[in-house]
Amino acid sequence: MFWKKEDEYKIIEKVSVSELEKFLTENHIYLDLMRVAERWAAFSNYYGRKHGLNPFESASFSSIISTFMGGMGVSAGTDVYFNEEAIENKVIDLYNQLPETADEISRKRMLFRQVFDLYKNDIEKYELKNRRIEVRVSEREYQKFLDLPGETKSDKFRNLLKGDD
Structure with missing residues (x-):
């Protein structure tokens, strides 16, 4: 566990569970939102799509975010497209570079933004050549x-x- 406290995805953006459920249904994504990790996965998939990631990138982003924010990775089956182990190692490096003086919620927000930035701007480094x-x-x-x-x-x-x- 990376954090002392388990926070909800709403520390990033106020999106209702019903809006996430609608997004999941429209995109044929099957998640049960009963646990915090699944809510983080749903939100980060929603966030990624809303901010320009393609469906594969958003799904991988959701898996990584659920691991680091929800304490349990929600697999999206994207490990055939991306070297997710290398992404996880990069995120651990980013986590270790967070300022210790910042409070935990600020650090979570920083990490979320840094991971999103990795997907938005550097994901090519982690794409598997499988085609x-x-x-x-x-x-x-x-x-x-x-x-x-x-x-x-x-x-x-x-x-x-x-x-x-």
Whole structure:
């Protein structure tokens, strides 16, 4: 347990349980909101979607937040998309860097924001490469592809996706 006291998700934002239940129903997410960890999971999934995370990112965010705020991880099955062990280790580092002089609720708010920021801005570092793309190309197209910058075919493909950013 990371905290002395078990606080509700409402320390972050005042959202009613009925609003969370509506969100869960509309998005076909099945959680029983009887325990604090499930309420944190529901809220963080709701919060993530509301603030620009995609469904997979929001689900993973909810699992991590339920672990650190609710004391029990509510699995979202997103460990096939993200290296959640590495995310948990990063969150432990963030937790250990929180100012000890701040009160516990302030520290929880800071950690919540930092974890959300990780998902919003740095989640690519934790994405698993689990998709395979196979296409047929002509010899001429293949040679053009091989001429792209990058040491491996994967690097060449990623550079192609980046374009002229």
